[in-house]
Amino acid sequence: MKNVTIKDVARAAGVSYSTVSRALTGSPEISEDTRARILQICKEMNYTTNTVARAMVMKSTKLLGVILTSVNNPFMSELAYHIDRQARSRGYNIILCNSSRDVEQERDLFELMIGRQVDGILFFPSGAESYELVKPYLSRIPTIFIGENLREAPESYVSVDNYRGAQIGVEYLYRLGHRSILYFGRRRGSTTHQLRAEGYAAACERLGLRQQYCINTFSASSIKYGYQLAKQLFSQERRYTAIFAATDTNALGVMQAAEEIGLRIPKDLSLLGFDNIRDSGLPRIELTTIEQPKKMLASVAVDTLIDKIQDEQTGYSHRILTPALIERSSCAPV
Amino acid sequence: MKNVTIKDVARAAGVSYSTVSRALTGSPEISEDTRARILQICKEMNYTTNTVARAMVMKSTKLLGVILTSVNNPFMSELAYHIDRQARSRGYNIILCNSSRDVEQERDLFELMIGRQVDGILFFPSGAESYELVKPYLSRIPTIFIGENLREAPESYVSVDNYRGAQIGVEYLYRLGHRSILYFGRRRGSTTHQLRAEGYAAACERLGLRQQYCINTFSASSIKYGYQLAKQLFSQERRYTAIFAATDTNALGVMQAAEEIGLRIPKDLSLLGFDNIRDSGLPRIELTTIEQPKKMLASVAVDTLIDKIQDEQTGYSHRILTPALIERSSCAPV
C-alpha cells in the first residue's frame, strides 16, 4: 500500500525530483514538453501528491476545522452540507467535530484543530459562555463564529438578524389579527435567544401588545423540552391566540402537546417558529416560520474565513443576514 | 500566529529537542524529573504538537475520510454524528465530504483522501455502480463500505439485513390482518432496494400474498419523488390495505399525497416505512417503520476500519446488523 512519491516519478522520468515538483505545481520555469511528459508518467504510475508533505512546507493544510454542537441536528446538518460544498469549491476540505454542547470539549477541539494545523476554524458555539473559554485561542488561529451573535465582541461572526426576525414574526401575526401573542421557549445563556426575545419585546411595544413569556428552563432547545414546557403551559388558562416559538424544535414540541389535548393548530391556536429546519416543511407539520438562510450563512462564513486566512487580516467583521418569513399552514387569522 | 515548536521548548528547557520529543511521546527512556519539567514548560509556552509533522514521520495521520452522499439527509447526518464520536474516542478525526450522489465526485474524493493520507475511508456509496468506479483505489487505502450491501464482493462492508427487515415488515402487517400489501418505491441501481424488495417478495410468497409494486423511476428516494409517485398511484383504483414503503422518505411522500386527497392514515390505509429517520418520530407523523440501527452501524464501521488499519489485514468482513420494528401509529388492524 505504499504510495508512489515524487522521487519514484523522477527516477522513471530520468529527471531530478524538483523538476517533477515544478511540473506538478504549475511552475512557469519548465518546458511544456517535459511537463507533459512528466504529467503523463504521473498518471501511469498513479501518482497522487502527498498533501501532508506539501502542507508541511507550504505551511497551509487547506483544511478548515468545523466545530458544531451536533450534525445530528437538522439545522446544523444543512449548514455542514453547504459548508463542505463551499469550502471544496474554494479548494479546502473540512474536519468536522461535534462538541455535543460541552464547553470543555469545545476547548479541547480548538486545541486539536490547532495541532492539526487547520488553516482556520468555523465555530458554532454552544452558548454565550463558549466565547470566554476559547478566547485564548483566537489569536492563534483565524476563527469565524457562526450562528451565534457575539454582540460587540471584537471577533468575526456571521449570523442572522435575530432581532429583526422576531419583529417580522410579531408583525406577521399582528397582520393576521392576533393581539395576544405568547413568546415561547426563551432561554438564558444564548445571545441568539436574547436577541429574538428583544425583537419580540420591541415589536410588542411598538404595536401596543402585552408581552407574555414562557421561559425555557432547560439548557437547550429541543422537541422534548418544548413538549414538556408546553404541557405545563396548556394546563393553565390560555390568554393568547398565537404562540411564537423561539425555535422550530420548540414549536414542534408545542405541536405535539397541542395534539395530545386536542388543541387544533391553526384553528384554535396559531403557531409560528424560527429557523426553518427541514422538519418544518414536512407534510402534516407545515410549520410557518422565520427562516435562517442556511446556505447563505454557510457560504458567507466560509468566504469570510478564507478571506481572513489569505489576507491575514487583523480586523474583524460582523455579517448579519436578514431572515425571511416562510408561510405554511400553522398560522391563521383570528 | 506562528506556533511554538519543539525546538522553542528545547531551548527554553536547555535540553536537546529529541529529549522534548521523548517527554511528549511518553517514551520510557527519560527520567521522570526532566519529563515533568519539560511538560510544565510546554504548558507555559502553549505548545501544541504539530500533528502534520508527526503524521509525516509516523506515516499515519489519524484521520479517517468519510464520504457520504449528503449529510443534509437525516439518515446520514445521524450516521455522521456517531462516526465522529466513535472515531474520536479511538483517537481519530474525520474529514467529511459529500458526493451529492455523483459517481465522478466519488472517484475524485477517493483521490483526494488518498492525497491527504487519511488512514482509511468510510464510504457510503450512492449506488451499486459506485463500486466499480472506486475499485482501483481499494488496494491503495483501507476502505469500509457502509449502508450499501455489496453482496458477494470481496470487500468489507457493514450494513443492515435489508432482506430480513422487509420480511419483518410484511409479517407485521400480516399479523395486523393485511392480506394485500403494496411495496412502494422500489428502485433500480441500489442493492439495498433490491434486497428489500426480495425480502418482501419472499415473505409474500411464504404467506400466500399477492405481490404488488409501485416502482420508483427516479434516481433517488426523497419525499418529493415519493409524493409524485403516490399522486399517480392514488389516481388509480386501490387494491391494497397497506403500503410498505422502501424508505421513510418515500413513506413521507405517500403521507403527503394521502393528506391531499383526504385519505386517512392509518384509518383508510396503513403505511409502513424503512430506515427510521428522525423525521418519522416527529409529532403528527408518527410513522411505524423498520429501524436501521444507525449508532451501531457507525460504531461497527469505525471499529472495523480501525482494526483493518492497525492490523493491516488483507481479508475482508461482511457485518450485517439486524433491523427492528418501531411501532408508532401509521399502521392499524384491517
Added chain:
DNA sequence: TTGAAAGCGCTAACAA
C-alpha cells in the same frame, strides 16, 4: 539518560 543526526515527501531559493 541524553544528544546528534537522518529522514518522512515536498517546495523553493540558488546555482549551473
Added chain:
DNA sequence: TTGTTAGCGCTTTCAA
C-alpha cells in the same frame, strides 16, 4: 530550463 540543496517539525536510531 534543469539540478542541487536546505528546510518544514517531528520521531527514532545510534552514539556518547
